[in-house]
Amino acid sequence: MHDIKIIRDNPAAFDAGLALRALEPQSDRLIELDGQRREALGRQQDAETQRNALSKQIGAAKAKGDDDEFNRLRAEVDRLKGVLEEAGEQAAHFSEVLNQHLAAIPNLPFTDVPVGKEECDNQEVRRWGEPVELGFTARDHVDLGETLGQMDFGGAAAMSGARFVSLKGGLARLERALAQFMLDLHTGEHGYTEVSPPYMVRDEAMFGTGQLPKFADDLFRTTDGRWLIPTAEVPLTNLARDAIHPEASLPMRMTAYTPCFRSEAGSAGRDTRGMIRLHQFQKVEMVSLVAPQDSAAELDRMTGCAEKVMQLLELPYRVMMLCTGDMGFSARRTFDLEVWLPSQGCYREISSCSDCGDFQARRMSARYRAEGEKRPAYLHTLNGSGVAVGRALLAVMENYQREDGSIAIPEVLRPYMGGMDRLEASK
């Protein structure tokens, strides 16, 4: 959510920011609405001032038993009522329209974000690791999983439809091992506190992180009007909502392992094979809440935490800075981690780390009070996958596959696999 006062102070900069997102200028319209809102608000407040003064006199007259004065003042207040209602309605109307407009505008990109329209304009920042030389034709994770007899798309489709999967045996355990490894890393080494949050939330929470009002189509909704979380970013970030946090409590770093539910409306036909794009997948998420001056450094730190996961798993990856056109609604700067997939011969997204500035904090009124400051200020929010467990699973499968169809277990996961060093076909 944008601050109308900032737009008012520098409309040209705001429109320039929108242009980076390939959006039309809006400052004129917004400032006009704000002017109408303030004009009406001023009239309303003047009328209220008069009414309050008169009401106090009425109280005094009543106390003195002066009926004439009492009735005279009452009539006077009566006349004010019309003004008050009319101005009040207008103020509320303009305020609502203004807020609707503001709520639908995405965050503006940070100055160093590459300008571009789509994925191919993203900027590679660095690479880590070399794509493995298998020495045989790489099979994809579907092929591998089904050969193992531990990955069942047909069974899942029969009960749930397309874009679901059922894992069993070693693969199910591997998924759990990955999650536990990531959580232990982030809580033990990276200073994140583990949280087990709700998976269903209200409208306000989805508005707070920016999924609503624009992206309802991407979400699943329960019959009683709640939403299934599309990422743990939603509940973790909203833990800070509607509060003023002491500066000493920052940075707040939280991590959670949760399922994520996405309708994948609009992605029909894309990634229909395998575990890349499902309606339900597991993810370890990181969320940081920091003072404004710390958010830029925190994004680098958070991206590093996600990279650490990849390095310990020895999965080759590259870091991309997303271009202005490819960033999510709430982000002002985003680094994606892309993992090498031998079967596709390319890098695919496995983590996305975003600095949202005060964009989400303003939407959910998450503030902090700096030491010695009288006025509270909005804190900055960041979120990142650390990393997507489902995609990590398939990345491990494909990168650690052997010619006989078995899959080696990465060193760091073996303690979580009961010492097992490979996955072989179920009997």
Add this chain to the structure above:
RNA sequence: GGAGAGGUGGCCGAGUGGUCGAAGGCGCACGCUUGGAAAGCGUGUAAACGGGGAACCGUUUCGAGGGUUCGAAUCCCUUCCUCUCCGCCA
């Protein structure tokens, strides 16, 4: 699911139609006092929005939304949340 009781400032807690943004207490901050500390005394201690360079001024806010009224923390309706008892249940 049934029956009942509640939601007031950072916290506790008074307040059932009229100078109530709200007594009192605790906490916190500053000052006085003290050799120093404690105690004591004094002063201060919410947020949002609007106006102003600022000091400051105005409006709103007693869970939230709506209504009654000249005037609502106080009355009515809706809703959210908490607690107690019963039922059910992992």
